[in-house]
Amino acid sequence: MMTYNLMREFADSWGLLAMALFFVGCIAFALRPGGKTQANEAAQIPLKDD
Template sequence: MDYNLMREFADSWGLVGMALFFVGAIVFALRPGSRKLADEAARIPLEDD
């Protein structure tokens, strides 16, 4: 593939893909029920086993 063709693809569809991934990660982190899981994960280093 030519460098310019790859650059055009990355400039357009690559940016769209990264934006969708970012939005999906935010939605996943803020889904209902995630607060409890995040609190449990935050307490793991403080547990004495």
């Protein structure tokens, strides 16, 4: 039971902070300058004829 409590305390404090920072990083990566051209290229991949 001690491991459970330790993991729960970690998830309640530092784990939440880590997940929030990861989420903000993903949003910043998606909205970065120059990302639109790469997103448009990736969106066209299924439509390309081989």
